[in-house]
Amino acid sequence: MDNYILVTGGAGYIGSHMTLALQAAGERPLVIDDLSAGLRSAVPDGVPLFAGSVGDAAFVGDIMDRYPIAAIIHFAASVVVPESVARPLDYYRNNTANARTLIDCAVQRKVPHLVFSSTAAVYGEPDRTPISEGQSTQPINPYGRSKLMVEWMLDDVARAHPLSYAALRYFNVAGADPDGRAGQSSPNATHLIKIAVQAALGKRDGLDVYGTDYPTADGSCVRDYVHVSDLVAAHIDALRYLRAGNPSVICNIGYANGYSVLDVIEVVKRVSGIDFDVRIKGRRPGDPAALVASNELAKSLLGWRPRHDDLETIVRHALAWERRLP
Structure with a gap:
């Protein structure tokens, strides 16, 4: 196969798992990452890595001119909800404006498919x-708005140009590669399971719970936690779906199971066998009470079949990866 699959943000947490999955599927991944959160070491051997911003049209265009791109899988973005509330313009630049530049480069070069x-x-x-x-x-925060704007752009562009897309609405991504080849490596990550396993291993002095007065069973926020390996499998399925000539689609990627913050902490303590300090704080701005997916569309349209739908499995994989990190 002569063409490449461009993975933006491919040196990051999800992107590094994506490149592994593409290789396993017989594809040729190519990575663009500005390395603000990603790591060169996270990109598998033999995968071309270009350090720079997807918002730099000359940089992206030059890569696309030199490497024939069959599809784009676009991860590169800022993802921290409270940070988006404090720094909205950063999010509209990095998530929305940069995506517009990337899409423009793709349209100019007639790239047929994009998974967002x-x-x-x-x-x-x-x-x-x-x-x-x-x-x-x-959406109730700039992070959500910045992503919804990209969905709108893709919808408009797909009507005007021969570009089909799949927008995958992730719920809470967690865990690590079951074979220990990749995981969430940033020490300053904000994902709950990552923070909790760090606390269990003594890399943090405990964990803060932001709000226990939500309208949920135990008062803490409820989320749908999806294993990163199942998430990237959905991207492979979406790419196959688009290549088959199917129309553009928007799909949730989650398990349809909700766990509260306090549920997750209990599972991390049980799986690790370690107790750690838990501090109750006030609510953070921009946090919805409960987000749980219906995933019937991803299963029926994309043929997605999750394999790791188990919170203890997700925590075990996250814990094993965290133990490998310095």
Whole structure:
């Protein structure tokens, strides 16, 4: 196969798993990453890595001119909800404006397919759970808005140009490669399971819970935690779906199971066999009470079949990876 699959943000947490999955599927991944959060060491041997921004049209265009691109899988983005509330313009630049540049480069070179890393944050405070793709999108933070704007752009572009896309609305991604080849390596990550396993291993002095007065069973936020390996499998499925000539699609990627923050902490303590300090703090701005996916569309349209739908398995893999890190 002569063509490449361009993975933006491919040196990051999810992107590094994606390149491994593409290699296993017989594809040729090529990575662009500005290395602000990603690591060169996370990119598998033999995969071309270009350090720079997807918002740099000359840089991206030159790569696309030299390497024939069959599809783009776009991860590169800022992803921290509280940070987006404090620094909204950074998020509209990095997530929305940079995506516009990338899409423009793709259209100019007639790249046929794009798989976009969207988010459950586009739903805001959902009126019911599990959340289906047809429910209203009313994001309550700049992170969700910045991603929804990209969905709008893709919809408009796909009507005007021969570009088909899949926008995958992730719920809470967690865990690590079951074979120990990749995981979440940033010491300053904000994902709950990552922070909890760091606390269990003494890399943090405990864990803060932001709000126990939400309208949930135990008062803490409820989320749908999806294993990173299942998530990247959904991208492979989406790429296959688009290549078969199917129309553009928006799909949730989650397990349709909700766990509270306090549930997750209990599982991490049980799996690790280690107790750690848990501090109750006030709510953070921009956090919805509960986000749980309906995943019937991904299963029926994309043929997605999750293999790691078990919170203890997710925690075990995250813990094993964390133990490998310095």
